[in-house]
Amino acid sequence: MIKKEIEKIVTVGRNNNMDLSDDKAFDILMCALYCYQSLDYQKHWYDLINSNITDGSNDGGIDFVYFDEDEMRVVIGQNKYSNTIKVGDVFNEIKKIDLTINDFNKNRTQEYNKGVRKNFRDTLDRLTDEYTGNIDIVFSSLSLFDSNKVYRKFEVNNNFSELIIMGENEIVKMIEDIRENLPVVKEYKFDISGTQNKLKYASDAYSGVVLNISANSLKKAFDKFETEGLFNLNIRRFIKAKNVDDAIKETINKKPSDFWFLNNGLTIACKDYHIDGNNVKIYDFSIVNGGQTTTLIAKNLPSEKNDFYLMCKIVKSNEELDTTESMRFFNNIAEATNSQKPIQPRDLKANAPEMVSLQRLFEERDYYLEIKRGLPAARRYGRNKIKNEELAQLFFSFVVQKPGTARSNKKALFSNNANYKQVFMRSYAKNKDELNFLIELVNYNNYLDDVIQRLKDRKDRTLDQDEMSILSNGKQCIVALTGFIYRIVNNDFSIKHDNIISINEKFNFGNFISNYREDDIEKKITDLVVELTKFLKDEYAREFEMEKVTSPSNFMKTDKKYLEAILKRYIDFLRIRNNETELLEYYGLLFKRNE
Known part of the structure; x- marks a missing residue:
């Protein structure tokens, strides 16, 4: 293979x-x-x-x-x-x-x-x-x-x-996990803590039971089936997280009797199961949640005499399923129960009223806003979709003019209340211009991603190697600069009369990219991306020569560098001769708001 x-x-x-x-x-x-x-x-x-x-x-x-x-x-x-x-x-x-x-x-x-x-x-x-x-x-x-x-x-x-x-x-x-129709474990018998410690439940679609299974028998299953289907339907690979791993190891080795209380246990999806005394036999199954727990138990359980029990939920479908339907069933259970991944700030906002409301507003426009990891858009949305964290990055770059934070610290867009409020705590339901603007950002982002991918794929090399390095690191900076161009086009900022400090005093929302009616939009955006990339490359070379930065990443890492070096120099560039006039004549209609 x-x-x-x-x-x-x-x-x-x-x-x-x-x-x-x-x-x-x-x-x-x-x-x-x-x-x-x-x-x-x-x-x-x-x-x-x-x-x-x-x-x-x-x-x-x-x-x-x-x-x-x-x-x-x-x-x-x-x-x-x-x-x-x-x-x-x-x-x-x-x-x-x-x-x-x-x-x-x-x-x-x-x-x-x-x-x-x-x-x-x-x-x-x-x-x-x-x-x-x-x-x-x-x-x-x-x-x-x-x-x-x-x-x-x-x-x-x-x-x-x-x-x-x-x-x-x-x-x-790992190769098999990426491919479809992955095999599962055909049959295995786990030891459990007696028939009294079980909780059954059933609905029209599913049946299940919660049991306490033996760590020893789990370790044996790992040793036998680790590469033969035991984790094939777990939607996340086991990612080491030292603080979490060390805590689990310490419980295994020093407080095994407390493991049941301190760990969320496992979820197993299967075709069928049968409880017989102190055993449960499971057929055609995979551990869909709990790969980290299973792996650490298998690799750290000292011996059989150190056995303990952990909670295990077993779920099966009440219907006979063909292969495709079985895979869908496994994936549904995996996605719905995959809650042991490290909690990120955006996860804590997934059920916030403002986030649910914004998702609904997007759906009314036939767009999908992903607010929960593991719940992606349905196929019918096509490209009319975006993750809330990516939307926040675009907003923070284009509107707030802070591409450093957007690129280097996107978690702060959710964990920092001031940042979060700027993006999500707005009156989108009442202000159609603001909501329209978000939809425009999604569409603009799709154009940008297409252009960047084509530039990477091109064999004629429109950009040289150094410029491609800037492009690979500089999307958020490019978004920020086009957000600045948006302000100039719509007379929200004057390079002759306004101070750069006032760049964020007010932002006027509205449609822009959808107002462009010509058939050369992809060429125009490509030209703009290439032009801004070349500008950023020249500014990076200047900063690097003065030993102020060490790499393209370092150059575009902070908001301060963007404001004091990149944006300031771009304004200086536009003030030279007819540069601003030429910019507005060629690119202006891309960013022109509805009057």
């Missing part, structure tokens, strides 16, 4: 005029799997090749880097397409990466290749002060060795926060 994916990647590379070795293709496979959770290599090709893959001479042990915006963490990949790797080899590679991180923290980077200096520095610079040091290392190979020996060597005093080791079985499972 891995070999087939390697062959696919080599073919995609050939189609992009690149000859890839199997080793390099394995780097791409692991980054695509672990970071993008995708087997669509062409879709992510530009970012994989230009922003992620760093493998080569003088790479400091880093084969790929990636920034996880949701978890605000840096992911470093070290990959060995080999089945002969030993514990000592792994230790040496991880130690090398640790030293590389230390060098970058101290700005000693001269000995590393250009790709590492650029991509790793750019990725590190995306970490805000709050998340400094939030770095994961993922080591992947086809080899069998005692990973616990490696883990023990790096328990303390490292420059990274987590180490994840992936073997052939884990890699194959």
Whole structure:
């Protein structure tokens, strides 16, 4: 299975005029799997090749880097397409990466290749002060060795926060998880704490029972079926979270009798189950929620004599289902019960009255606002959809003129009440101009995403490598600058008479992009994105030359840098000769509000 994916990647590379070795293709496979959770290599090709893959001479042990915006963490990949790797080899590679991180923290980077200096520095610079040091290392190979020996060597005093080791079985499972019609466990018998400790419930559609199952029997199920369907229908891969993991481990080892009280337990979806005395036999099943709990119990339960019980909810459909219907049933249960993921600030607002109201207002316009993770838009909405966090980012960049916060600290858009109120605590139900504006932002964002993807896919390279690096990091800055252009076009701000400090005193809402009636809208937006990217690249080069910034990410990281360097310089540029007039003549109708 891995070999087939390697062959696919080599073919995609050939189609992009690149000859890839199997080793390099394995780097791409692991980054695509672990970071993008995708087997669509062409879709992510530009970012994989230009922003992620760093493998080569003088790479400091880093084969790929990636920034996880949701978890605000840096992911470093070290990959060995080999089945002969030993514990000592792994230790040496991880130690090398640790030293590389230390060098970058101290700005000693001269000995590393250009790709590492650029991509790793750019990725590190995306970490805000709050998340400094939030770095994961993922080591992947086809080899069998005692990973616990490696883990023990790096328990303390490292420059990274987590180490994840992936073997052939884990890699194959990740590939399978992405594919459809995944197999489930055919049959297994769990030990339970007696027939008295059970709670049954049934509806027209489902039947279920809550039981207390033995940790020992759960560990045995893990050992037997980990790669054979036990987690195939769990919609999230197990992501290490040190504070959560350590708490679970401590309970397992020191307070096992309290585990039932301190853990949410498991949810199992199945075709059928049968309780017989102190056992429950389950047929055609998968653990759809509780992968983290199961994995940590299996890997940390000292011995059978340390057994304890944990809560388990078992659910089945009351109807006979075919394969497609069964998969839909499993997915529905997985999505509905998947509540053990780390709670993010946006999750806490999911049921807020203003959020539910805004979602309803979007639906009345035949648009979908995703306010809960795991509940995406129905197919009928097509591209008329957006996540509430992405909408907040666009609003904060375009309207509030704070692209640094939008890009580098999107959690603060929900956790900071002042930020949240600016976006969501508005009278959208009463003010049609404000609601129309949000819909316009969604449509404008779709155009922008299409343009950016086409620029990444183009082989004629409208933008050079340095400009593409700016574009990859600069979407929110571009949105902010076009928000500024919107103000100029509609006479809300005068570059001759108004001070930049007053940029946020008032914002006038209304339709804009839908007012454009010509058939060259995609060309106009492409030209604007290219023009602004080139401007940002020149300003970055200026700041870099003066040693004020270290990378494109660092350049576009803060609101202060945007206001004092980027926007100020853009206003200076527009004041030169006919630049403002030419801007308004060519792009003005894109942003012109209804009168």
